[in-house]
Amino acid sequence: xxxxxxxxxGLLLSTGIVAEELNLDEGQLSCLLEPxxxxxxxxxxxxxxxxxxxxxxxxxxxxxxxxxxxxSVETAVLNTALAKVEFAQRKVRRNAxxxxxxxxxxxxxxxxxxxxxxxxxxxxxAKVRLAQRQTLSPINGVVVERLRxxxxxxxxxxxxxxxxxxxxxxxxxxxxxxxGKIKKGMLVNIFPEGNEQHYRGEIIIVDPVIxxxxxxxxxxxxxxxxxxxxxxxxxxxIEFVTEN
Numbered sequence: 001x002x003x004x005x006x007x008x009x010g011l012l013l014s015t016g017i018v019a020e021e022l023n024l025d026e027g028q029l030s031c032l033l034e035p036x037x038x039x040x041x042x043x044x045x046x047x048x049x050x051x052x053x054x055x056x057x058x059x060x061x062x063x064x065x066x067x068x069x070x071x072s073v074e075t076a077v078l079n080t081a082l083a084k085v086e087f088a089q090r091k092v093r094r095n096a097x098x099x100x101x102x103x104x105x106x107x108x109x110x111x112x113x114x115x116x117x118x119x120x121x122x123x124x125x126a127k128v129r130l131a132q133r134q135t136l137s138p139i140n141g142v143v144v145e146r147l148r149x150x151x152x153x154x155x156x157x158x159x160x161x162x163x164x165x166x167x168x169x170x171x172x173x174x175x176x177x178x179x180g181k182i183k184k185g186m187l188v189n190i191f192p193e194g195n196e197q198h199y200r201g202e203i204i205i206v207d208p209v210i211x212x213x214x215x216x217x218x219x220x221x222x223x224x225x226x227x228x229x230x231x232x233x234x235x236x237x238i239e240f241v242t243e244n
Contacts, residue, residue: 032170033231035169051150053065054066060143074133085119169221169223195230203220
């Protein structure tokens, strides 16, 4: 985060965007709109890609299937496990009356019940392994980069990059002299470049450490983007809200 603050502050300073003196009650300060969440998705297990279900720019929801790996072996294992469960259940049912009539021993009954229980556990394990062949979205967001195609091999390296654009974050850098005056919960108006409207935001993060190289510290402003009117990567200005 400190490195980001140094780079951002240097950019703003080089372009003349940061004023020589900053006041909280007047003027506007430069900021940059960014996704509130960015995730580089990896598959839980390695394998050959069967299908990537989304393209760059697609909107996605939590729990949506994004990637499917070839699962022929796992499907066969699950079918075998389910067949063993069915057999164990039939065996227990067939011998229930014999047990009541004391025609089979307690030991034989225990073996059949244990066999059924183990078969169920194996079926659960097979279902989990099959489920691992699909990767689900952990967030609501949008796809910004697709890194793998069907037929390619995936492991722990990312295959997809997704971001959350609602809410958005606005990253703002302040001079160290203002440290202690900028606090969480302070409200600001945000003015994106090329947009005539302004949007209300709230400071949610104040860096606890001042960056010595730039003599500055960073903050993060949270703002709603319910109507998808704003895009990440846009420069903006903020103005502190002075009314009560």
